[in-house]
Amino acid sequence: MPADEEQKKPLTKKLSASGIFAPIQDSLAELDEFLEGQISQFSPVTRPLVKYTLSHRGKRLRPALVFFSGMRADGVAEKNVITGAAVVELIHLATLVHDDILDAATIRHASPTLFAKYGAHTAVLLGDAILAQALQLASAFDSAELCRAIAVATRKICDGEIWQTTERGNSELSLESYFQIIQMKTGELFEISAFLGATLGGNGAEYGKACAEFGRRIGRAYQIFDDLVDFLGTEDSIGKTLGTDFASGKYTLPMILFLQKKSPQQRAEISKKIASGLLSISELSAEMREAGTFAESKKFFDEECRAAVAAVAPFENFPGTAGLVGVANFVAAQVENFFAAD
Amino acid sequence: MPADEEQKKPLTKKLSASGIFAPIQDSLAELDEFLEGQISQFSPVTRPLVKYTLSHRGKRLRPALVFFSGMRADGVAEKNVITGAAVVELIHLATLVHDDILDAATIRHASPTLFAKYGAHTAVLLGDAILAQALQLASAFDSAELCRAIAVATRKICDGEIWQTTERGNSELSLESYFQIIQMKTGELFEISAFLGATLGGNGAEYGKACAEFGRRIGRAYQIFDDLVDFLGTEDSIGKTLGTDFASGKYTLPMILFLQKKSPQQRAEISKKIASGLLSISELSAEMREAGTFAESKKFFDEECRAAVAAVAPFENFPGTAGLVGVANFVAAQVENFFAAD
Numbered sequence A, B: 001m002p003a004d005e006e007q008k009k010p011l012t013k014k015l016s017a018s019g020i021f022a023p024i025q026d027s028l029a030e031l032d033e034f035l036e037g038q039i040s041q042f043s044p045v046t047r048p049l050v051k052y053t054l055s056h057r058g059k060r061l062r063p064a065l066v067f068f069s070g071m072r073a074d075g076v077a078e079k080n081v082i083t084g085a086a087v088v089e090l091i092h093l094a095t096l097v098h099d100d101i102l103d104a105a106t107i108r109h110a111s112p113t114l115f116a117k118y119g120a121h122t123a124v125l126l127g128d129a130i131l132a133q134a135l136q137l138a139s140a141f142d143s144a145e146l147c148r149a150i151a152v153a154t155r156k157i158c159d160g161e162i163w164q165t166t167e168r169g170n171s172e173l174s175l176e177s178y179f180q181i182i183q184m185k186t187g188e189l190f191e192i193s194a195f196l197g198a199t200l201g202g203n204g205a206e207y208g209k210a211c212a213e214f215g216r217r218i219g220r221a222y223q224i225f226d227d228l229v230d231f232l233g234t235e236d237s238i239g240k241t242l243g244t245d246f247a248s249g250k251y252t253l254p255m256i257l258f259l260q261k262k263s264p265q266q267r268a269e270i271s272k273k274i275a276s277g278l279l280s281i282s283e284l285s286a287e288m289r290e291a292g293t294f295a296e297s298k299k300f301f302d303e304e305c306r307a308a309v310a311a312v313a314p315f316e317n318f319p320g321t322a323g324l325v326g327v328a329n330f331v332a333a334q335v336e337n338f339f340a341a342d
Helices: A003-008 A017-041 A047-055 A061-069 A079-102 A114-138 A144-166 A175-200 A205-232 A253-260 A264-275 A281-291 A293-315 A321-340 B003-008 B017-041 B047-055 B061-069 B079-102 B114-138 B144-166 B175-200 B205-232 B253-260 B264-275 B281-291 B293-315 B321-341
Strands: none
Touching: A017 A047, A017 A061, A017 A079, A017 A114, A017 A321, A047 A079, A047 A114, A061 A079, A061 A175, A061 A205, A061 A321, A079 A114, A079 A144, A079 A175, A079 B114, A114 A144, A114 B079, A114 B114, A114 B144, A144 A175, A144 B114, A144 B144, A175 A205, A175 A253, A205 A253, A205 A281, A205 A293, A205 A321, A253 A264, A253 A281, A253 A293, A281 A293, A293 A321, B017 B047, B017 B061, B017 B079, B017 B114, B017 B321, B047 B079, B047 B114, B061 B079, B061 B175, B061 B205, B061 B321, B079 B114, B079 B144, B079 B175, B114 B144, B144 B175, B175 B205, B175 B253, B205 B253, B205 B281, B205 B293, B205 B321, B253 B264, B253 B281, B253 B293, B281 B293, B293 B321
């Protein structure tokens, strides 16, 4: 199917997260209970902070990947699959707590961020403590390999963020570097989530490999969506501080595609204007829309979604595969919403 | 021996770190090489930051505990003992990178801190990445229990710091809470260091237990020393930004002992004066010296050192015990220096 024909046909219809998550509702409830149970591990003064962090969870996409890839035929999640879901969710929450300091973001999941409420000092330490708690849980897995893989993924998330930070204001950032960065900062944790579920759920090495690829691709897609949100979202609908990438000089996919259409001199000029506040995000967004860079970004996004679904297609008879495809459709629908509203 | 008699007799003579570390010189060199080897695990942009962090190491007391408690009869350190030393040193370095953001400290080990050189953004992420790398190394130990214990210690370090942060400006902070806090923020990592060495070096469970107690006590002693430094040290001799505890309203042992001599009203007044900058650290130090709170702090310090040495005394025939006692003497000598110079 040629690319432009694909573009005309929406990849998915709108889907609600609750519909997608219906088959893993019990597992998600068990996860909530398990996470609540972790609070007592912290000192009395720290417990309310952990509770606050846990109470503002988002879509729980990473735990969903763990549950679907680790699903048994009877739909019940083994105890260690619940632990696996808790590990990836805690790592994700720890990185969010730290991200919000870095972005000086005051809203996340429609509530004040921990940073806004308790300050950078506490937010740095709490992120560390939650990260350590996640790795403590991971050390309980039978296989040291899994614990190691989780630590590696965690390191790569931070490493990818450092790389992106280093590239701030670099109008020559290549697409290749962008994809390496989003693989590290987002792809890794989605990848390990799906791999972890398949492995802990005992669904075999072949499925584990396919799920890892699914996670990697859907993670990259999700990051592209998140990068589009910074330009196309509204704080009301998204529930977090927006425009932070733009404000901090972080050039993401739409921006890279837009700059690639310009001469090196124009790129440098645009970059300079942004840095000195002479070009607003709404002005730039209008130019980018006209240049077709959002639509172009969506093609990259669609490609990741398609590759994700293709990775698990040979395993359609596995209990959780339909659920994984559902997650992919849900992620795809988020981006469709932007273009439907256009 | 009555307390005042003990005080007249210096616990130790001055000792140089190099003298104490002579028996583990080869192990420390192997550790350096091992840590250098970790740099390649990070992305190219992050490597110089890791290298910078590694190049400004301090006294390496925690690795020394690993090496002494894990020492074989022939003095050679097993490969996994080297890894253990690397784990605790990396955790320590990660916490330093984050501490320096929190304290807005610009000097550490007589060099600009990573925070001062690269900003808070990068320092938060690099600390996370180094922490993850430490836990990745820990996952390679044969025993998942060790990996778990390291993650637990890491969580407690951060948790203790959060607790201390929460108590800033609290002129009613109790001695009991202070000791719980320093146990968490410093005792834990020293404890796990000595335990890790004994366990990885195959020196038996009984020795492991004694070493853990040694580490716990010497860690607490070291934190009391560090808290005294904030008042009694000079930046030239210590090589880091001082007065940060005082400036941030962190009440440590000497301050708690000083405030305990005052009425609740006086405590509140002093606290208010400090917060509003009406009482300088030098004025307060003079008052504290006169009130005898530094000498009183030293008694608590001496008690921790003595308990540390007593814990390993029954194991004097173990290859590394003399080395552990040497470390205790070295730590003790640091505090003696303040009082000798008095």
